[in-house]
């Protein structure tokens with residue numbers, strides 16, 4: 001018997017080849033095949049079930065996480081998975097765990113900052129998981145301000161060791177994932193002190209726990225920092241607290257690719273430029289942008305499928321009520337998020353290329369693009385993670401009351417995702433760094449130094465700020481050149497205005513602090529331009545498959561015009577468009593929503609998410625929402641008995657008036 005598909009009619013409406021779109025989303029036919037295969041391996045394995053996660057106590061959840069990691073590791077070895085398959089497997093297991101930090105931060109830190117000998121010594125053990133590592137930078141007192149860290153690493157020339165110490169309460173390491181219970185080692189960031197001189201923050205490999213019985217080594221106090229936001233969610237991770245009481249490590253455990261301490265305690269900067277460490281940072285940030293597109297597409301998939309199943313009002317002649325996806329308000333909230341998911345996917349793809357490009361340049365001692373790349377990755381990390389966090393919450397609201405149920409998958413997704421706005425650089429601190437770079441770029445315009453890469457448009461700032469937008473009718477907003485010029489003019493205008501206002505201050509730092517809110521907005525405008533331009537560039541490629549490119553063009557226009565509508569004040573106040581042109585952009589946007597509508601379900605099917613990965617009754621592929629919600633409710637432990645535990649102690653005495661209500 002054919003399985004019931006409540007979305008069958010929706011799927012028939014699609015005007016493009018969904019299988020080809022799946023390949024575009026995945027990045028290549030190879031990526032698609034590999035990702036699809038690994039997703040099925042995970043989905044079919046009972047150890048990887050996720051549906052009970054929010055019901056587990058913290059201890060049980062943590063143990064379940066340890067079990068999953070151990071099982072995943074076993075499968076990786078049994079199936080001889082390649083590195084890319086391993087990454088996909090962790091992705092689909094979809095449970096924050098110490099292994100994320102081990103592979104995602106500890107190993108890259110050693111690769112990026114360790115000498116060849118250090119890499120030879122530590123990496124083989126780390127790759128085989130004979131040691132488990134974490135990344136211990138943040139302290140109770142300082143996170144964003146890394147230079148304010150207080151942990152010390154004092155060189156003792158008599159023993160050829162560093163003494164790692166936590167001198168104050170606020171110097172306690174606080175937050176590192178995997179530190180609380182699992183890690184045996186950490187890359188610890190501490191102030192290097194040699195010969196009485198404080199040489200700033202450096203990384204050190206420190207063993208924390210015994211490799212025999214896992215107990216903390218002498219001088220080490222370590223534990224978990226406690227429950228975090230939401231149930232289930234990020235509580236599978238053992239974010240930790242760590243203190244050192246004069247812990248000694250050999251000198252060769254300082255990560256010494258960019259600076260070294262000699263046997264005599266002399267500090268020397270190596271020939272390898274400091275900027276090399278930026279390569280690792282670009283790698284980590286491009287991953288965060290790619291994670292944003294995954295989390296966003298997942299929320300959008302749930303909200304879109306449910307919006308097609310849910311019907312409210314509008315019944316005529318006793319016919320069916322209206323699918324809520326047909327309401328224009330629903331479309332105007334949902335479709336820009338769908339378009340953003342694709343936009344972030346493509347900008348993430350481009351960042352992967354950028355990482356390769358930067359790595360090659362660094363190897364050839366070319367550091368010319370680094371400031372621009374640093375600003376661009378910091379900014380994209382910020383705007384994509386902020387937009388995704390907001391979008392997941394919007395998707396919850398788009399699902400009405402049922403979106404608030406754990407079984408919708410959205411509360412847990414939100415709770416797991418939101419810290420991305422904070423970790424790896426607080427989003428506002430990141431945007432301020434972008435703004436600083438933009439101000440420097442503007443200040444150098446007169447000196448003949450040509451802006452490069454994503455800031456090349458700044459070289460035409462004067463022209464951009466004077467030219468008039470060509471839009472005469474709503475349809476003109478469909479031209480990529482028109483969109484690009486409007487975004488460039490807005491971004492250039494906002495940066496130049498900030499620079500002019502800054503120049504009025506006699507003390508530039510005071511000016512920067514005073515204008516920081518405007519500067520952040522200029523940085524956002526610059527980063528949104530990057531996303532829009534990379535989407536447009538993607539469309540210039542050859543994209544096979546019936547109707548696929550057409551759908552992407554529609555989504556690109558939705559993304560850009562949604563931003564024009566949302567930030568209309570910026571576009572008008574910088575003089576790059578008129579209020580009438582703003583209204584025309586909105587008119588065109590409405591028309592585009594109608595074009596997205598018949599393809600909406602197919603566009604989220606193209607993400608190729610299994611029901612296991614989505615972990616949402618509302619987002620089920622077959623749309624059988626009501627029956628499954630009903631069945632799921634009965635599985636709640638509260639429903640194990642009709643009469644609840646506690647009835648005799650606390651409900652019955654009230655009902656039977658056994659509690660004396662003297663004052664009534």
Ligand SMILES: Cc1cc2nc3c(=O)[nH]c(=O)nc-3n(C[C@H](O)[C@H](O)[C@H](O)COP(=O)(O)OP(=O)(O)OC[C@H]3O[C@@H](n4cnc5c(N)ncnc54)[C@H](O)[C@@H]3O)c2cc1C
Nearest residue numbers: 135136137138142143144175176177419422423424425428
């Ligand atoms: C789930 C999670 C996992 C983490 N994992 C790790 C890990 O594995 N290893 C690790 O070392 N750390 C980890 N962290 C810590 C994380 O990296 C820091 O929390 C992050 O860098 C932000 O720093 P902060 O907490 O000091 O925020 P703060 O800097 O104190 O931010 C507080 C507020 O001040 C604002 N602010 C700060 N500076 C400025 C400024 N100059 N101008 C204007 N506004 C400013 C911020 O925008 C924010 O609104 C994790 C954190 C979380 C939540």
